[in-house]
Amino acid sequence: MNRPETLPRSAVADTKTRILDAAEALFVAGGFDALSMRQITASAQVNLAAVNYHFGSKDALIESVLARQLDTLNEARETMLDRLESTLGDQLQCEHVMAAMFLPAVRISRSGAPNADRYLQFLGRAYTDPSSVVRDFIDTHYLQTLGRFFQAFQRTLPQLSVDDLAFRLHFAMGALSGILAGGDTQRLLKEFTQGQGDHESFLLSRLISLMAAALKAPLPGPTDPNMFDHIVKLV
Amino acid sequence: MNRPETLPRSAVADTKTRILDAAEALFVAGGFDALSMRQITASAQVNLAAVNYHFGSKDALIESVLARQLDTLNEARETMLDRLESTLGDQLQCEHVMAAMFLPAVRISRSGAPNADRYLQFLGRAYTDPSSVVRDFIDTHYLQTLGRFFQAFQRTLPQLSVDDLAFRLHFAMGALSGILAGGDTQRLLKEFTQGQGDHESFLLSRLISLMAAALKAPLPGPTDPNMFDHIVKLV
DNA sequence: GTCTATACCACGATAGAC
DNA sequence: GTCTATCGTGGTATAGAC
Numbered sequence: 001m002n003r004p005e006t007l008p009r010s011a012v013a014d015t016k017t018r019i020l021d022a023a024e025a026l027f028v029a030g031g032f033d034a035l036s037m038r039q040i041t042a043s044a045q046v047n048l049a050a051v052n053y054h055f056g057s058k059d060a061l062i063e064s065v066l067a068r069q070l071d072t073l074n075e076a077r078e079t080m081l082d083r084l085e086s087t088l089g090d091q092l093q094c095e096h097v098m099a100a101m102f103l104p105a106v107r108i109s110r111s112g113a114p115n116a117d118r119y120l121q122f123l124g125r126a127y128t129d130p131s132s133v134v135r136d137f138i139d140t141h142y143l144q145t146l147g148r149f150f151q152a153f154q155r156t157l158p159q160l161s162v163d164d165l166a167f168r169l170h171f172a173m174g175a176l177s178g179i180l181a182g183g184d185t186q187r188l189l190k191e192f193t194q195g196q197g198d199h200e201s202f203l204l205s206r207l208i209s210l211m212a213a214a215l216k217a218p219l220p221g222p223t224d225p226n227m228f229d230h231i232v233k234l235v
Numbered sequence: 236m237n238r239p240e241t242l243p244r245s246a247v248a249d250t251k252t253r254i255l256d257a258a259e260a261l262f263v264a265g266g267f268d269a270l271s272m273r274q275i276t277a278s279a280q281v282n283l284a285a286v287n288y289h290f291g292s293k294d295a296l297i298e299s300v301l302a303r304q305l306d307t308l309n310e311a312r313e314t315m316l317d318r319l320e321s322t323l324g325d326q327l328q329c330e331h332v333m334a335a336m337f338l339p340a341v342r343i344s345r346s347g348a349p350n351a352d353r354y355l356q357f358l359g360r361a362y363t364d365p366s367s368v369v370r371d372f373i374d375t376h377y378l379q380t381l382g383r384f385f386q387a388f389q390r391t392l393p394q395l396s397v398d399d400l401a402f403r404l405h406f407a408m409g410a411l412s413g414i415l416a417g418g419d420t421q422r423l424l425k426e427f428t429q430g431q432g433d434h435e436s437f438l439l440s441r442l443i444s445l446m447a448a449a450l451k452a453p454l455p456g457p458t459d460p461n462m463f464d465h466i467v468k469l470v
Numbered sequence: 471g472t473c474t475a476t477a478c479c480a481c482g483a484t485a486g487a488c
Numbered sequence: 489g490t491c492t493a494t495c496g497t498g499g500t501a502t503a504g505a506c
Contacts, residue, residue, distance in 0.1 A: 015472080033367070037499060047474050049501085054472090058499065087469060099466045130365035132268070168445060210403060210449050217448030231334045234322060250489080272482060282491055287483065289489095 016054045018044040024065045028122050032062060032131040059133045066126055066137055069119070074145040076104035081152055094156040094215055097149060098208045157215060165215075172211045251289045253279040259300045263357050267297060267366040294368045301361055301372055304354070309380040311339035316387055329391040329450055332384060333443045392450060400450075407446045 013021065022044035026035050037058055041048045055061040081100040085092055109119040126134060154165060248256065257279035261270050272293055276283045290296040316335040320327055344354040361369060388400060395403065 036497080038497085047472095048499095049475080050473065052500065084466075084469065096466060103467070130367055130370060132365055135365060210452055213452030214445050214449040217445055231319075231331060232338070234319065271480080273480080282489095283482095284484080284491065285489085293482065 015044075015046050015050055019046060019051055019054060019061065020065055020068065023061055024068075024122065027062065027065060027129075028118060028125050031125060032129050032134050035062070062133060063137045066134065067141070069122055070126065070138070070141055073104055073108060073123075074141070076108065077101055078145055078148055080104055081149065085152065092152070092156055094153055095208050095212050097152045097156060098211055100152075101149060102207070153215070160215075168215050168217075172214055250279075250281050250285055254281060254286055254289060254296065255300055255303065258296055259303075259357065262297065262300060262364075263353060263360050266360060267364050267369050270297070297368060298372045301369065302376070304357055305361065305373070305376055308339055308343060308358075309376070311343065312336055313380055313383055315339055316384065320387065327387070327391055329388055330443050330447050332387045332391060333446055335387075336384060337442070388450070395450075403450050403452075407449055 019040065023035065023040050026039060026043060035058070037048060037051055040061075041051060044050075051058065051061055055064055077100055080103060081097065084096045084100055088096060105120065105123055109116055113119075115122075126138060129135070150165070150169065153169060154160075154162070157165060160168065254275065258270065258275050261274060261278060270293070272283060272286055275296075276286060279285075286293065286296055290299055312335055315338060316332065319331045319335055323331060340355065340358055344351055348354075350357075361373060364370070385400070385404065388404060389395075389397070392400060
């Protein structure tokens, strides 16, 4: 922002970047609560007070760490959704919208960008970290992109009311978080990063199939609408 | 445990119970990280060191708070599942199994038990609290009951392999957590507690319909299995 | 503007007196 | 069983050097 443009980038990163890199590495390794200001500053070889000077607080630091990676991801997601919408037009289905949500992360992780190999590890941490700081920031950060995707889902699922769609998307997103938060995350990420194209397609299609089934479920329910009353009286 | 049986219960609760009650109230109000030993002991009007003496640590205290409520709930869940299984036999469907998971909490909250009205609030906190202490304990606590329900789901969904069922249950449970963790939790709980029977049946049947749709989704996926490959090549 | 040293307060935990 | 005193660690705030 207010850094002079004429200043040449030195061979070693400046203090602010060193703090960001150190915090990100420690965050990926152990999550937010395993982070201490003294650990970060020692790892970055800067003074303890440097974090507060450059970022204001520990919370603001980790938000900067998250934004540095998630801004790019959400841009790619919206771009991919735009392309799919303009290419497919009325043939757009909710599976395409979900692909636009999940594919960009995989692609970034396979690009030649620095630390690309750890990108999905970072995402796994960011999406599953239990701290309210991380969760609140991600929720806020997703608000704009999520609205964009909500409209796309509305187009592909016109039979659902706004309330029902919100309910089911909430359901589906919670399911995704649950999968990422589960003990299988490591295995899941391994398949993402190391698996062949077949594995990647298979896993993503399996995930998307499930979410599509939940989104497309008939409104009155697949069974007798009064089934629940029946159960209540049964026990 | 090692409290003498001959000691009569005094009119006011003893130190251990007062600590439990105070911790539970503060936990419901603000979650685990908003709890401090000094707050708890001040609210319970006991000494700061009393928590460590009676429970060993702050983590152990909150585990006692959770166990006091969740043990009863899981017993009721397993009991209801037993009754449904013996009553319905081969006619048991996965909707019944899910009802056995969700109904007991609603019933406890409407019983005349002390603090029953706050029971669902407590459950919402317990299931959505971000602290690893709470999450780990609930996961461990659910292991036995969850295994019992897993077998029941296996019976009602014989077309799914063990791995696929685990994947989908993981999905469904994550969805439930996502719903509870969302901003609509308050409204959801209001409907649970204040709504008429119609609302309760409607909401639960809507939730169960969604989860049943995800569990019953056809294995190859509702769309072309190669659709994902098609998407990959499209953008 | 940047960076450093250092002080401050709240936290959970514990030893030892009573 | 209960209490006081104290320890180590956490995030934060600030005065002052460069």
